[in-house]
Amino acid sequence: MDLKSLIAPEHFNLASEISKHDSNKIALRWENELGETRTISYAQLITKANKLANGLTKLGLEKGDRVVIMTTRLIESYVIYLACLKAGIVISPTSELLRAKDIVYRLNHSEAKAVISYSELIKEFENISEETPFLQFKIAFGQEVPNWISLEALVENESETFSDVDTLSEDYAFLAYTSGTTGQPKGVVHSHGWGYAHLRIAASKWLNISEEDLVWATASPGWQKWVWSPFLSILGSGATGYIYHGRFNPHKYLRLLQDNKINVLCCTPTEYRMMAKLNDLSSFNLIDLHTAVSAGEALNREVIDVFKNQFNILIRDGYGQTESTLLIANLNTNENKLGSMGQPLLQEFIEVVDENGQPAPINEVGTIAIRSDFPALFKQYYKNPVTTASSYQGQYFLSGDRAMKDEDNYYWFQGRKDDVIISSGYTIGPFEVEDALMKHKAVKECAVVALPDPIRGNVVKAYVVLQEGTLGTAELTKELQGFVKNLTAPYKYPRVIEYIEALPKTDSGKIRRIELRNATIKG
Missing domain, CATH: 3.40.50.12780 (ANL, N-terminal domain)
Incomplete structure (x- = not known):
């Protein structure tokens, strides 16, 4: 391009x-x-x-x-x-x-x-x-x-x-x-x-939208993903957008796809996972669907295989951030690369860099980075010049996500460098949940991490240190969950709470989240 x-x-x-x-x-x-x-x-x-x-x-x-x-x-x-x-x-x-x-x-x-x-x-x-x-x-x-x-x-x-x-x-x-x-x-x-740049990258190259298409992008207003696809990509392409104002139900979604003869579908990995678990997929006919894409978090190979075998549809995973646009995606049908993030859409602007901000060797894990002159990169973090400056290293904006690239320039996701939790496509900052929990009189200290989940990708898990004399009961867990729901967005609440005597910390008093994450994974 x-x-x-x-x-x-x-x-x-x-x-x-x-x-x-x-x-x-x-x-x-x-x-x-x-x-x-x-x-x-x-x-x-x-x-x-x-x-x-x-x-x-x-x-x-x-x-x-x-x-x-x-x-x-x-x-x-x-x-x-x-x-x-x-x-x-x-x-x-x-x-x-x-x-x-x-x-x-x-x-x-x-x-x-x-x-x-x-x-x-x-x-x-x-x-x-x-x-x-x-x-x-x-x-x-x-x-x-x-x-x-x-x-x-x-x-x-x-x-x-x-x-x-x-x-x-x-x-x-x-x-x-x-x-x-x-x-x-x-x-x-x-x-x-x-x-302008986003439309010419995401709409044409990844979503594969033409003016004749009926396109369903399931994102809800209020998220940058809605700006990306339902609003800009569909209307900017002159296509027809389909809007379903209703709760997610896997059977209902498949029925709508079939009956409306949807041509292009953009769903979250969680929605695809729940549809793939149905036992009656063979009863649906998605012959009109020529493109299906997924973004927000990594989509597992098993779900891709279900849709490929059942509907002859290859779900093409895509990766981007609020700060940019779609950066990396699967655009072809290379069976050997299914499960990868795909390749950079504009290869000269995307790189995996080491801790010095230099391109990392093939098959070595580094940070996904975007060249600072990329036309679809954000301008700044509003009123935050320090964070804006610290997010760059040399000529690259550092995404905070870890990956390695193979000899064919396919990227393989390795996890997040920071502690941000992605659950059902929602991005959740641990601080927001911790801040809400700390407002409860029973909580002395807490730390929040991601707990792997087969449906949502991850869910929020909170490690809580209680005030002296307080017992960590099932009733208290429900109370804390409801308390967080009332203070912040419901999707951020901790679905799992574990009560511990003390949080692991460094000598300087910082919480050692890596220990909590490792304990959660082994858990």
């Missing part, structure tokens, strides 16, 4: 990649658990986004303002994101699973001027007790909410035309938050130009 083809024009608004498909072709097909359906054409989507962009700017939002968005799998989500891009507003995606504690940090750290939320998700915003000095506007859609601006009323009399704000390719488009091993989540800044 020619490097020049990945670099956006100097003046570039990412919304133009979607707006160029202004036609009566169906852009999105939506369905819920009750079987209710809706569709919207590209022309209708753009018209609705124009009306909202007008409403937001008249309200007082300007180019560069940050807006926290909490929504779910709805057509309105696409309208809101597109409208914000058109208006030059910086989008901060926020998962519907987050709690007030998580949300207020994002509001204040990003200095968000507004929040836009689905009406059914405003509870945690209402639970915020801390000051939010930068927040001026609270906008809700779906139904009227007291003390919130109605999005429907905001657009009611607005013009159906809007001239996209003149943004530079280097201007901020997204501010996504990603979990780390210590401290609060980091704000990852992506520019409009990042989106």
Whole structure:
């Protein structure tokens, strides 16, 4: 791929990649658990986004303002994101699973001027007790909410035309938050130009999307993966996106794939694993599915084999990070390499480096690194120049993930250099769980690590030292789990809690997580 083809024009608004498909072709097909359906054409989507962009700017939002968005799998989500891009507003995606504690940090750290939320998700915003000095506007859609601006009323009399704000390719488009091993989540800044490069790397080379395809990417709004695939890759390619607003059920998913004649599927490894465990796979016909991809964590060979043998579909694993785009993927059908991460999509930009930041020898484990001039690399960690600088070594951004490459330049995942936990595709920082646990009166100390799990990849395990006189009972375990669920996103709670007398520590007092991880694996 020619490097020049990945670099956006100097003046570039990412919304133009979607707006160029202004036609009566169906852009999105939506369905819920009750079987209710809706569709919207590209022309209708753009018209609705124009009306909202007008409403937001008249309200007082300007180019560069940050807006926290909490929504779910709805057509309105696409309208809101597109409208914000058109208006030059910086989008901060926020998962519907987050709690007030998580949300207020994002509001204040990003200095968000507004929040836009689905009406059914405003509870945690209402639970915020801390000051939010930068927040001026609270906008809700779906139904009227007291003390919130109605999005429907905001657009009611607005013009159906809007001239996209003149943004530079280097201007901020997204501010996504990603979990780390210590401290609060980091704000990852992506520019409009990042989106330009992402579309030309992930959508065409990995997802293999054409305009004729019906594409189902199951990620939920609030995650960078939703920006990657359901929003940008599908709409930027002029394809039709399928949206299912319902709970995951392996039988239901396979039935939807079959009945809707889905052509391209992007699922999490956990979803694939649970479908592969069904005993009646032969009753489903997925003949229309030409591409199936997986990302978020490593997918085991056994699941790949099940889909290959049953449906003649090769699930192609892909690797990327919030800070970048898809970097490494399986694009061919080399049977000898199944189970590997695949090869770098742009080989000159990706490397395995040693502790000195130099390319590691073949078959030696090192850190996956991305050259600093890669067009789809983040701009910075917001308000965190120290962490931004420390994440680079020489000419490379260090991913923190460990791998080795073989003589054919296939990468083989070896684990994480840091302690971040990936469970069912969710990235979980141990500090966030530990911080919640420490707020419980029974907890004296704690440490959180990943516990391997055949379905979720990993689950959160907490080692807890209790206050003197407190017993580690099954009832207390349930109480601590519920306590964490109420303080932070439910997916972060420790599914396993082990009570110990003391945590292993270094002479300087730092927790020796490696001992806990080793004990967990042997466990």
